[in-house]
Amino acid sequence: MNSFSFQNKVLHAESVSVTDLMAEYGSPLYIYSRSQIEFNWQQFENSFDSHPHLICYAVKANSNLAVLNILAKLGSGFDVVSIGELERVIAAGGNSNRCVFSGVAKTKESIQKALEYDIHCFNVESAAELDLIESVAVDIKVKAPISIRVNPNVDAKTHPYISTGLTENKFGVGSDVALSLYKKANLSKHLNVCGLDYHIGSQITDILPFMEALDRVLEL
Template sequence: MDHFLYRDGALFAEDVPVTEIAAAVGTPFYVYSTATLLRHYHLFDEALAGTEHLVCYAMKAAGNMAILRTLAQAGAGMDVVSQGEYLRARAAGVPGDKIVFSGVGKTEEEMRVALEGGIRQFNVESEPEMEALSRVAQSLGKVAPITIRVNPDVDARTHAKIATGKSENKFGIPISRAREVYAMAAALPGLEIVGIDVHIGSQLTELEPFEQAYGKVAELTEALRADGHTIGRLDLGGGLGIPYTRSNAAPPLPTDYGAMIKRTLGHLGCEIEIEPGRLIAGNAGLLVSSVIYVKNGEGRDFLILDAAMNDLIRPAMYDAHHDIIPVIEPVPGAEQHPYDVVGPVCESGDTFARQRDLPELASGDLVAFRSAGAYGAVMSSEYNARPLIPEVLVNGDQFAVIRRRPSFDEMMNRDTIPSWL
C-alpha cells in the first residue's frame, strides 16, 4: 500500500495534489510520502514483536537526511556502507549505537571515523578487513564490536546483479570456513565478537531462500557457541522485494517474513537485526516527469520525457519495470496507445519502457513513475550536464523540498581550470 491515489481526477501525494508540487518545483522531481515510509517501517517492527530486535533501515535505498530523520524518530536504526552514509546518518540524528556498518571495502579511515563517533557493530567481510579493524581499534584504545558476514551459498533467485549469497559473489566468507575465521577473530586484539551476519540479495519475492540461509545460520550459531564464542546477535540483512507492477503476484508480507524468522531462529535466544531498504522506501516514492514531445516513428511512437536515465537508472541497468501513470486521471474506458517511453539523454539505453500501453498523451502532460523511492535519487548523476533533480517530502497536506535542483553555475563552479589553461 502507498499514499499516492487519484482524487477528483488528479493524482495526490497524501493530501497534496502532484500538480501543485510540479508547479512549485518544476519537473522532473522525486516525491516521497511520510505516511508510507512510516507504515512500512512499522510493518517490520511489528512483525518482530515479541523478540529482541532492531530494524536498521538500509539507507543506500534512499539516503536523504529528511527520510533518515523521519525513520530515526520512529525508532529505526541504520545500515550504512560508507563513511558518507555514516556521517549522514549521524547528522540526521541517528545515535552511533543504532548504526551497523556493512560493505566489503571499508577503509581504515572509515573504521576510525565510526569507532570515534560510535557504532553498533561492523559487519566484517574478510580476514584482511578483520586484521585492519583490529589495528585501528588498538591504535584508538577501543574495542570494535563485530559480526562476520557468512556467505551461505544460497540462490536468492533474483536478478544476477543484486544477488549476494552465492559462492561466486564477492560478499562475506564461505560458511564452510566460518569456524576457522571466527577463531582468528577471537585471537585478534581490539575486536569483540557479538554475532553473525548474512545477506543473500535484494528484491526477493519468496521466502524459501531466506529460510534456507537462516537454517544454515542457526546451525552455525550452535557450532560457534560450542567453540566458545558469544553469539548473541543475528544480523539477517534485508532483501524482501516489492511489487513493481500491480499485475504480478505480491511478494511475501513483512508479517510472513517475521513469522519465518521466529520459526527458524527463535529458539536461539538471539537479538535479531534486519536491514530492509527497498520495501520501506520503494513504494514511498514517485518520479514525476513532463512530456516534452510525442514523436511518431516508423512502426512506433515515442513519448519523450524530461526525466532521463541519469535521474532513474534502474530500467537501463536492470531492465527494471516501473508502472507509469498519468498525473491527470484518464476517463473510464480511455483508449490505450503503445509508446516507447524515453528520455532526452544521448543513449539508446535511455529508455524506460517499450511499447507500454498508456492513455494518449501530449506535450506538457505529467506522468508519474511508481515505486521509484528506492535506488532512484541515490543512483542519479549529472550525465549530459543535467542537474540533479529535486526531492520533495510530503507529510499530510504539507510538502517541502528536501534537495533542491542546483543551478548550472553551481555545477560548473565545482570544476577548476588549471593555471596553464
C-alpha cells in the same frame, strides 16, 4: 496502506495533489510520503516485537536527509557502507550507536572514524578485514564490535547483478571460514563478537530464499 491514490482522476500523495506540487516545484521532482514510510517501518517493527532486534535501514537505498530524519525519529537503526553515509545519518538526527557498517571497501581511516563514532558493529567481509579492524582497535585502545558476514551459498532467484549470497559472489566468507574467524575474534581482547550477518541479494519477492539462508547460518 497506500498513500498515493487518484482522487477525481488526479494523482495525490496523501491528500496533496501531485499536479499542484508540480506547479509549485516543477518537474521532474521526488515526492515521498511520511505516513507511508512510518507505516512501512512500523510493520517491520511490529513483526519482530516479541524478539530483541534492531531494524537497520540501508542508507544506500535513499540517503535523503528528510527521509533519514523520519526513520531516526522512529528509533530506527541504519546500515551504512561509508563514513559519508554514517555522517549523513548523524546529520539527520540518527544515533551512530544504532548503525552497522557493511561493505567490502572499508579502509583503515574509515574503520577508525567509525570506532570514534561508536557504531553498533562492523559486518566483517573477510579474514583480512577482521585483522585490519583488530589492528585499528589496538592502535586506538578500544574494543571493536563485529559480526561475521557469512555467504550461505543460496540462490535468491533475483537478477544476477544484485545477487550477493552465492559462493561466486564477492561478499562474505563461506561457512567453513566463518566458524574459524568467529573463534579467532572471540579470543581477541580488542574485538567484541556480536553475531553473524548474511545478505543474499535485493529485489527478492519470495520468502523461501531467506528461510534457506537462515537455516544454513543456524547450522553454524
